[in-house]
Amino acid sequence: MTTIRAFLLYYLPLLEPRPPTDDDDDDDLLQDDSERPPVDLVTPFHNSLKQIAREISVVTTRRIFERIAVRHVSQRTAWKLLKDAAKSSKRKALRGMSIPEYTYCVARTTFRAHALGVAATWVVQSVVQVYKCFIRQPDDDDELFDEKEKLRLFARRIYSVTIKCGFSLVFASIGAGLGVLLHPVHGQWIGQL
Numbered sequence: 541m542t543t544i545r546a547f548l549l550y551y552l553p554l555l556e557p558r559p560p561t562d563d564d565d566d567d568d569l570l571q572d573d574s575e576r577p578p579v580d581l582v583t584p585f586h587n588s589l590k591q592i593a594r595e596i597s598v599v600t601t602r603r604i605f606e607r608i609a610v611r612h613v614s615q616r617t618a619w620k621l622l623k624d625a626a627k628s629s630k631r632k633a634l635r636g637m638s639i640p641e642y643t644y645c646v647a648r649t650t651f652r653a654h655a656l657g658v659a660a661t662w663v664v665q666s667v668v669q670v671y672k673c674f675i676r677q678p679d680d681d682d683e684l685f686d687e688k689e690k691l692r693l694f695a696r697r698i699y700s701v702t703i704k705c706g707f708s709l710v711f712a713s714i715g716a717g718l719g720v721l722l723h724p725v726h727g728q729w730i731g732q733l
Contacts, residue, residue: 546591550584594664601660609656625653629720639721647717654712662705669697 609618629646637645673694 542595543588543592546588546595547584549591550587554579554581554584594668597664597667598657598660601663602657605656605660620649620652621656623649623653625650625716628653629716633720643717643720646720647713650716651709651713654709658705658709661708662701665701665705666698669694669701673697 606622609621613621625646628649632642632645632649635642673690
């Protein structure tokens with residue numbers, strides 16, 4: 541599924557039809573399409589491979605974090621971090637809680653259940669930024685920076701990744717908490733969007 545999703549993400553935009561322009565006439569249909577630039581199929585392929593590697597890295601890192609949680613934190617904490625949030629939400633719906641309490645409990649459970657996944661995403665994105673800022677050789681001379689500029693760029697990128705991951709976790713929790721007002725299991729799905 542990861543492979544199919546990655547290839548569809550980058551190749552589907554190439555299949556979009558070209559919108560007609562105002563200066564297109566009927567006689568333009570008879571002209572050769574040699575004016576149209578050739579479609580680049582290599583760049584989407586490389587982007588798809590990068591996306592596949594990134595997703596596999598995130599899943600592997602999450603599994604490592606799960607193993608660390610099972611071995612090095614208390615059993616209760618590990619259980620809360622590894623809980624299936626959708627099933628938990630369904631069980632909470634049967635308890636007859638008030639709506640504010642139910643919403644809060646589902647949001648809290650979603651926050652805990654997604655914490656390892658978001659942490660894994662943060663680690664992988666941070667490693668990618670380390671590679672981009674310090675290891676990769678620049679393609680052109682415009683990207684040659686001194687060390688202070690590299691550190692500033694790296695700090696800005698890590699800050700951006702941290703903000704994105706933090707908002708992802710918070711909004712997943714809020715979305716799940718509010719989504720349970722529609723349906724207990726669908727609230728988790730809404731929160732993950």
